[in-house]
Amino acid sequence: MSTSTATLTPATATSTTTTRKKKTGTSPLRPKRSPLLTGVMVLYLIYTLVPLLWLFISATKTQNDLLSSPGLWFGKSFAFFTNIKDTLTYNDGIFLRWLGNTVLYVVVGAGGATLLATAAGYGLAKYAFAGRRAVFAVLLGAVAVPGTALAVPTFLMFSNLGLTNTVWAIIIPSLVSPFGLYLMWVYATDAVPVELLEAARIDGAGEVRIFFTVALRLLAPGIVTTLLFAVVSTWNNYFLPLIMLSKPNLYPLTVGLTQWSNQATGVGAHPIYNLVITGSLLTIVPLVVAFLLLQRFWQSGLSAGSVK
């Protein structure tokens, strides 16, 4: 039972079909820690963090300070809270509207995608119905087609159906995550013992009920990982809303922020750099928090098999 949580990232799922051993990943002898290696890695860490540090520092500056003070140090005034207030209230609080839209797209889109992928992955893993191989072939073929290449035809189709400029134009395409399906398929194969399903069937439980009462609990770590990646891709979605929506009050944060950024150039330019920067920071925060909170799951999933 317990070995099923040994590994739990999409990577593992896609890259290994080997049997999972209880003792994995650790060298038998603990080597000495190397200051040199740590030092080299710190350099990479700096590269990773400098842009984020720049963003944070810049979010404390007024528009004038942005132009007059060095990038990695604070300006004359500390305008962090003013910037946040201005970002949230600019243009009748359109930023909050975008935030609400993003949350809606993420909850319904990523939530729905996770549910569909979980059910389908479980179905493919545990039922030998006719056409299972065909499903696999079609999925593989479709995944090879670049997602954004589909965007234009999808737009034209949705336009004919009268779905553009509605929330459905964003939500419906977000509901499909072939990657999530693959993940759940691989995960369900190992995590749900067939004996348990048989026992439930003998007790007279229906298939759907078995899924919700028996299988879902066993699939939970896989579901969290799938959800995490679905949330990221929906939260970050830019291309799809860019083409599907022309009404600013339906925009998610990504499209809204670029629109603010575009205000700085062109005819009647009205730059609001400080708001774009503060808005960017506010856009990052929820995802980083979600990652850190959910991290426990995939951390434990990752390290469950290794010797502590």
Add this chain to the structure above:
Amino acid sequence: MAESVAAGRVTARKRRVHKDAKGWVFVGPFLAVFALTFLAPIGYAIYLSLFREQAFFGGNVFVGLDNYVEAIQDSKFWDAFGRVLVFLIVQVPIMLILALLAALAIDSLRLHAAGFFRIVIFLPYAVPGVVAVLMWGYIYGNNFGLAADLNDLFGTTAIQPLSSHWMLPSIANIVTWEFVGYNMLIFYSALRTVPGELYEAAAIDGAGTFRTIRAVKLPALRGAIVIATIFSIIGSFQLFNEPNILRTLAPNVITTYYTPNMYAYNLSFAGQQFNYSATIAIVMGIITAIIAYVVQLRGSREAL
């Protein structure tokens, strides 16, 4: 699969998976949405690509493969394609090697605070691509970015990340920054599945760190490397967000056909040439699928 391991073959198979059409209850909903959002647009794009809009008479006329012939002779398309190809050949290896080194370092047990490194290096993946580009765009900029600071510091104007000469490397830097952590995690979790006995055997054989990496860790990573490479190739060919957002900062450097995806997008939404745009999308889809397939074949053949 592992069927043959089980003692009674027939009973094993029967117990392993439930032979039942009820599986469709679970797979059906996914497939329905999949058909609507994947298969239907692919079909519709193919349909569109066989027609051409008539300028004066209105309506679409069937033109067979004429659009494809036009695409193959379209210098703008090949210009865009060449650019993403260069991007792919240079950026993808750099990104994957950095990710591989980071994964090996974190897995090596020689690092202080390895868990901290793993989280922080993965962090950019949580930053929306759009925000990453806006952020780096400002940093690159001459107004108040770090590039301007560096130029002030050295009293030059040499650092111009948004100039035509440096634009592609600048975009490559953004993409690398965004995705090293993600690929690192792919490699790292593959390393976690290496059985401890293999390390013990290597240690008994007297293999040092680098020998162990070559003989044990890299073979274990092969599948993960193939997957990561395929994802990166698809990502490179789809390059859109980064150049499209940077375009407002450097409109003269980034053309409307800077990448194939931008070309298809601008054909549709600026030029109303939906049929030709669909053709470009399909051509890119076919090229991507072929290359991804070849990489996968090569990857699995070498594994044998």
